[in-house]
Amino acid sequence: MTSKMESRGYFGEFGGSFVPEELQQVMDILESEFLKYKDNPEFKEEFQYYLKEYVGRENPLTYAQNLTKKIGGAKIYLKREDLNHTGAHKINNAIGQILLAKRMGAKRIIAETGAGQHGVATATACAMFGLECVIYMGKLDTERQALNVFRMELLGAKVVAVEKGQGRLKDAVDEALNDLVQNYKNTFYLLGSAVGPHPYPSIVKHFQAIISEESKRQILEKEGKLPTAIIACAGGGSNAIGAFTHYINEENVRLVGVEPAEAPSISQGVPAVLHGFKSLTLLDEKGDPQPTFSIAAGLDYPSVGPEHSFLKDSGRAEYVTIKGEEALEAFQILSKTEGIIPALESSHAVAHALNLAKELTKDDILIVNLSGRGDKDVEQVFKMLK
Ligand SMILES: *Cc1c(COP(=O)(O)O)cnc(C)c1O
Numbered sequence: 001m002t003s004k005m006e007s008r009g010y011f012g013e014f015g016g017s018f019v020p021e022e023l024q025q026v027m028d029i030l031e032s033e034f035l036k037y038k039d040n041p042e043f044k045e046e047f048q049y050y051l052k053e054y055v056g057r058e059n060p061l062t063y064a065q066n067l068t069k070k071i072g073g074a075k076i077y078l079k080r081e082d083l084n085h086t087g088a089h090k091i092n093n094a095i096g097q098i099l100l101a102k103r104m105g106a107k108r109i110i111a112e113t114g115a116g117q118h119g120v121a122t123a124t125a126c127a128m129f130g131l132e133c134v135i136y137m138g139k140l141d142t143e144r145q146a147l148n149v150f151r152m153e154l155l156g157a158k159v160v161a162v163e164k165g166q167g168r169l170k171d172a173v174d175e176a177l178n179d180l181v182q183n184y185k186n187t188f189y190l191l192g193s194a195v196g197p198h199p200y201p202s203i204v205k206h207f208q209a210i211i212s213e214e215s216k217r218q219i220l221e222k223e224g225k226l227p228t229a230i231i232a233c234a235g236g237g238s239n240a241i242g243a244f245t246h247y248i249n250e251e252n253v254r255l256v257g258v259e260p261a262e263a264p265s266i267s268q269g270v271p272a273v274l275h276g277f278k279s280l281t282l283l284d285e286k287g288d289p290q291p292t293f294s295i296a297a298g299l300d301y302p303s304v305g306p307e308h309s310f311l312k313d314s315g316r317a318e319y320v321t322i323k324g325e326e327a328l329e330a331f332q333i334l335s336k337t338e339g340i341i342p343a344l345e346s347s348h349a350v351a352h353a354l355n356l357a358k359e360l361t362k363d364d365i366l367i368v369n370l371s372g373r374g375d376k377d378v379e380q381v382f383k384m385l386k
Helices: 021-037 041-055 065-071 090-103 117-129 139-144 146-154 169-183 200-208 210-223 238-247 306-313 324-338 344-359 375-385
Strands: 061-063 075-080 108-113 132-138 158-162 187-189 229-233 254-260 270-274 277-281 317-322 365-370
Touching: 021 090, 021 169, 021 200, 041 090, 061 210, 065 075, 065 324, 065 344, 075 210, 090 117, 090 187, 090 200, 090 238, 108 117, 108 169, 117 132, 117 146, 132 139, 132 146, 132 169, 139 146, 139 158, 146 158, 146 375, 158 169, 169 187, 200 210, 200 238, 200 306, 210 238, 210 365, 229 238, 229 344, 238 254, 238 306, 238 365, 254 306, 254 344, 277 306, 306 317, 317 324, 317 344, 324 344, 324 375, 344 365, 344 375
Parallel strands: 075 365, 108 132, 108 187, 132 158, 229 254, 229 365, 254 317
Antiparallel strands: 061 075, 270 277
16 A cells, blocks of 8 residues: 555656666665565564654544534544654654665665754664764754754754755755765665655655554544544645555545645645655746745745645645644644644644534544644744744
8 A cells, every 4th residue: 555666656747756867876776675675574573663662652543622622513633643752753754764774784874854853853763773863954944943953962963054045944955965975875865754756755655654554543443434534734745645645545534735825835836846856846937946934844845745746636635725823823722722732833734623623513523643742843932922
């Protein structure tokens, strides 16, 4: 069900691998190594072991009783990725890729990060597996996520602040790819979202699919039926694709991706190649990637994972936008009603769930993927509200 790799990682017209020859060789090796290990029983067992003993899975599917009562429509469940070690879904993928890197003999891990969450997840996994770790981060992001930078350094990683371009996530991606081209012999590029050249979108989906594997089992146990809709925020699209995977073939389950209105790649983008893959991308008149300004650093990316572009085009999934201020309100509502402070990224999904729940009945069920916790955002929210 996960990662059909026919046609070199194309999802309809989207995806593929648009990289220089030298980097393509690295991608080819990565693809064959991934295919070799992904269904290998020992590899799977090791992945399961760390998910359970280190990440703390399975995490709950919490019925948001107070919120449901307050809104008065569909039953709202929260898939609690916020309860994972390091506080978000990204650790699932970081552990999976590190295990693959180790099998491939890598000594050095590089990664890029926007919100800092993927950098923290990567630095955490590198610390535990004893691997050298270099994290590229846009200069602006190092400033607005200064505590995450310090966290990565505590974990033993070297953080490189990228000043080129806008000093944002996409600039960090460029730098990481340059590093990989130069050092691929001993270096594994641990990509944080369901983006990048093939095979990365399929690899990330494979490791994040645990989210929907669990939630499907959990909702059937609790309700004896599948949900009306799954709602997840989409930046690069990894938590969303993981939350969708095991429902893609369940045609009665609506799949809803929520983008920030300030970076609506899927809703308003055009097909274009950026960072080695083709997907819906926000371009300016000159054809350059458009600057984006979401209050959620993790959603601030002008493109999106290729499978989401395909799911939108094929009509299987719906994508909506939520404004920063609506997310900020949802952040406060969830905190007050349920005692759960969500990440600003996840707050976009919560905000849409509140809108959708009102239109539905109490026989409907919504699963909101709570991709992460909001501790990292509390200081920023404090400043925005004062
Ligand atoms: C990074 C991040 C996101 C966005 O990344 P996706 O690849 O779109 O999932 C969403 N929520 C949280 C908490 C994050 O840290």
